[in-house]
Amino acid sequence: MDQLSRLISILTLLKSKRIVTATELADRYEVSVRTIYRDIRKLETAGVPIITLEGRGYTLMEGYQVAPVQFTEKQANALITAQHLANQSKDASFKKEFNEAMIKIKSVFRTSIQEKSELLNDKIVVFDTKQESIASNILSEIQLAITNFNYVEINYKKINDSNISFRKIEPCAMYSTDNKWILIAWCHLRKDMRAFRIDRIQHFKILHDTFEDRKFSFQDYYKSHVYEKK
Structure with a gap:
C-alpha cells in the first residue's frame, strides 16, 4: 500500500x-x-x-465532519488518473498541494469506491520520456500571486544564457506545455507582456503591494505575441 x-x-x-x-x-x-x-x-x-x-x-476532534460529497466510480477514477498525471509535474509545491487535497477528497469516497480507486491506483503508470531534469518549487506561490494581484520580483535566467536578470512583474496567467509551466506577466523592465518558464526563475519574492487587474485574455495575448522558448 x-x-x-x-x-x-x-x-x-x-x-x-x-x-x-x-x-x-x-x-x-x-x-x-x-x-x-x-x-x-x-x-x-x-x-x-x-x-x-x-x-x-x-x-x-469531536464534531469533525467531512463534507457530504459523493463521487461516482468514474469520477473517482478520473481523480486517481489526474493524480498520476499531477505527480509527473516538475514542480514540488504543486505535487504537495495536489496530494494533500487528494487526502481530503478520498476521505469522502464510499468504502466500495475507495477500494476500487486503490485497485486502479496500482494499475496506472505514467511514463515521462523527457530527459530534462530542471525542477521548481514555486508554482503554488505564483498561483496565489496571480489570484491576489501581488507584484513579484524575480531573478530570471533564459535558456542558453548565463546572465541572470532582475525583473519586477505582474503575474497574469500561466499555461503548461511539454510538462513545463509558463508564467505570463507584465514585465516592468520590458514594459510589455513576457513569458517566463517557472523552472528558470532562480529566486522570487511576492510583494505585499498589489497591482490593477489588466483583464488578461489568452486570445488577445496570442494575437499580439509570438511565444519563444526561454
Whole structure:
C-alpha cells in the first residue's frame, strides 16, 4: 500500500470514532511506528484535526465532519488518473498541494469506491520520456500571486544564457506545455507582456503591494505575441 492509500485508510479508521495507537497502525499496515508518526503529521498538515490522547492513542476532534460529497466510480477514477498525471509535474509545491487535497477528497469516497480507486491506483503508470531534469518549487506561490494581484520580483535566467536578470512583474496567467509551466506577466523592465518558464526563475519574492487587474485574455495575448522558448 502506498502512502496516500495508507493515509486515507488511517483517516477512515479515525472517522469511525475509534481510538487507535501508533503500534496498532504500524502492525496493521506493516510499517514502522516512525512511519506512522510521519503519517499522522501529514494528516495534521492537511488540516485533519487529530487529537493525541496521552497513553491511549489518536482520535479525531469531536464534531469533525467531512463534507457530504459523493463521487461516482468514474469520477473517482478520473481523480486517481489526474493524480498520476499531477505527480509527473516538475514542480514540488504543486505535487504537495495536489496530494494533500487528494487526502481530503478520498476521505469522502464510499468504502466500495475507495477500494476500487486503490485497485486502479496500482494499475496506472505514467511514463515521462523527457530527459530534462530542471525542477521548481514555486508554482503554488505564483498561483496565489496571480489570484491576489501581488507584484513579484524575480531573478530570471533564459535558456542558453548565463546572465541572470532582475525583473519586477505582474503575474497574469500561466499555461503548461511539454510538462513545463509558463508564467505570463507584465514585465516592468520590458514594459510589455513576457513569458517566463517557472523552472528558470532562480529566486522570487511576492510583494505585499498589489497591482490593477489588466483583464488578461489568452486570445488577445496570442494575437499580439509570438511565444519563444526561454
